[in-house]
Amino acid sequence: MTVPASDPVPGLFTFVLHTHLPWLAHHGRWPVGEEWLYQSWSASYLPLVRVLRTLADEDRQHLVTLGVTPVVAAQLDDPYCLQGMHHWLANWRLRAREAATTRTASGPSPASEPEALRRFGSRELAEVDRELAEFETLWRHGGSPVLRELIDGRVIELLGGPLAHPFQPLLNPRLREFALREGLADAQQRFAHRPAGIWAPECAYAPGMxxxxxxxxxGHFMVDGPxxxxxxxxGRPVGDSDVVAFGRxxxxxxxxxxxxxxxxxHAAYRDFHTYDHATGLKPARVTGRNVxxxxxxxxxxxxxxxAVDGHVDDFVATVRxxxxxxxxxxGRPAHVIAAFDTELFGHWWYEGPLWLEKVLRALPEAGVRIGTLTDAITDGYVGAPVELPPSSWGSGKDWQVWAGDQVADLVRLNTEVVDTALSTVDKALAHAAALGAPGPRMFVAxxxxxxxxxxxxxxxxFMVSKDSAADYARYRAHLHAHATRExxxxxxxxxxxxxxxxxxxxxxxxxxxxxLDARRLPSA
Structure with a gap:
């Protein structure tokens, strides 16, 4: 017997989104650097907030479990980044206006022919005007108030994480503990909420963590399905603890x-890789995988x-x-988690935010209950304890992306730099303690x-192993290592x-x- 789409189905469905970029401010602009931040902010973060605020105005709650790493939160609040983002949006408007008034072909594809580009530019101009208005109204003084409103309204559950997104299994335990505690404190300071759960960087786990x-x-964290x-x-409590691991x-x-x-x-969606040379806009559709x-x-x-409507129907049917x-x-109601990088929605997949909004409406209409990870614990979607293997969500689901032969030099670099830093800071803290405790903040440490x-x-x-701006990644690692040593x-x-x-x-x-306060570094 076919179950009508409106009939309730057992269990709970959760969207988990992981919002992360490295620290990009002051470290290059193009092709890798601040441009990455501003593109993600405009294409993903603003549209996602728009979707969530729209649904919140319809009295919808518990929609998404949203991980926001401390390093992203820092950039969304940073005055330099806020000014840079405002300038970037204004520049986008100039480029859209240029496209809307073009008279000559300027790109590699039929999408850059004058008439097609003019139509595209007019739509792009309307979009950037909306984003400029939203940014100046909601975001101009930082992202924390914007996100806090969604947390306070129980629209989202916030997941935190350690400072600067380290691969935790390979990190010195003292620095690992310090980064996590400081990261949770950072979230408390920004959002007036201390996250109960985290998105462990790269979903990486080592026994004992x-x-x-x-x-x-x-109380809970994400791992990959395997x-x-x-x-x-x-969800499964890990080992003898009460900490619950949820799997994608x-x-x-x-x-x-x-x-x-x-x-x-899909052929109908906007193509991420094809640019119009004169304006830097993306006016083409995928067209075909081999086109x-x-x-x-x-x-x-x-x-x-x-295409969005078709994919909404397909996803809802898949979840049901x-x-x-x-x-x-x-033999009991199950919990299903779909987890993605936030930047997929809008930045990589232009239509993603629209798809997400429609899915969040369509699932309840199809009898699917949506909730957060905390809802899952509260409502008993927790099974028997489990022993987890060393794992991640990278290639092979192990640690090879971050510890393989291709990045062995970076692993050695990290070990050396961490040892130098901890030794130096320990001595500085010991010297300060000898002069009388508690001492003042130690800016140098x-x-x-x-x-x-x-x-x-x-x-x-990750960028080296995936050959994605590998030279930039090595440059950044060695730059910060040099700063530490110096x-x-x-x-x-x-x-x-x-x-x-x-x-x-x-x-x-x-x-x-x-x-960040070095005095809180765990003792050796």
Whole structure:
């Protein structure tokens, strides 16, 4: 018997979005650097907030579990980044206006022919005007108030994480504990909410980390599906702890984001890779998987909207079927989690925010209950304890992306820099304690730890292993390593004033996490 679409299905469905970029301010603009931040902000963060605020105005709550890493939150609040974003939006408007008034072909594809580009530019101009108005009204003084409103309104559950997104299993336990506790404190300061759960960077886990999570007050975290041996129908307490691991359901998640068959590759959607040379805009549609850029057809919003509707129907049907089958398999209502990078929605997949808004409306209409990870715990979607293997959500679901032969030099660099930083800071703290406790903040020690955390960001080995701006990634890792060594060498050799000047100089570029306090570093 076919179940009518409106009949309730058992269980709970959760969207989890992971919002993360490395620290990009003051470190290049194009092709990798601040442009990455501003593109993601305009294409993903503004539209996502628009969708969530629209649904909140309809009295919808518990819609999304949203991870926002401390390094992204820092950039959304940073005065330099806010000014840069405003300038970027204004520049986007100039480029859209140029496209809307073009008289000559300027790009590689039919989408850059004058008439097609004029139509596209007119639509783009209306879009950027809306974003400029939203940015100036809501975002101009920082992203934290915008997100806090959604948290306060119970529209989203906030997930936190450690400072600067390190690959935790490979990190010195002292620095690992420090980064996590400081990251949770950073979220408390920005949002007046201390996250109960985290998105562990890269979903990376090593046995025993659940004990550290429990000590830091973390009650749940995300892993990839294979970490739970593919059985993601319930959250699972890890080992002897009460800390719950939730797994991404790959059968559902890959329906959206799969290199071979995911929705964003549909012929009707806007093509991410094809630019109009004169304006830097993206006026073409995918057209076909094997169609070269110079043959891409003009973007057609009506064609794209029809594809969105089809993919909404497909996803809703997929979620319903998965909840029914998983509930039957385990003999109780099941929990299904679809988890993605936030930047997929809008930045990589232009139509993603519209699809998400429609899905969040369509699922309840189809009898599917939506809730957050905290809702899942509260409502008992938790099974028997499990022992997790060392794992991640990277290639092979192990640690090879961050610890393989291709990045062995970065692993050695990280170990060396962390050892230098901890040794230097320990001595400085011991010296200060000998003069009488509690001592004042130690700006130099703070900056040493700040640069160290930027050095060990998981982004750099990821970008190298994936050959995605690998030269930039290595440059950034070695730059922050140099900063750490330079300040630490001056301090260790007694050149305190020089160490102070060096720390101040590096802080002008890397002044994020102003509340970071080296005095809270766990003792050796």
């Amino acid at each position: 659940e004990t550290e999570y429990a000590a830091a007050g973390v 970490s739970l041996h593919g059985d993601t129908a319930l 359901d790959l059968a559902v998640s890959y329906r959206v984001w799969s290199p071979k068959s995911g929705y964003p590759g 070269p850029s110079d043959a891409k057809a003009p973007y057609d919003p009506a064609r794209a909207a029809a 079927e998965r909840l029914i089958s998983e509930s039957a398999r385990i 703070d900056q040493i730890l700040r640069e160290t955390l930027l050095t060990v960001s998981s982004d750099w080995p 300040i630490a060498d001056a301090l260790a050799s007694g050149r305190v004033e020089q160490a102070q000047r060096l720390a101040q100089g590096w802080n002008r570029a890397d002044g994020l996490f102003g509340a």
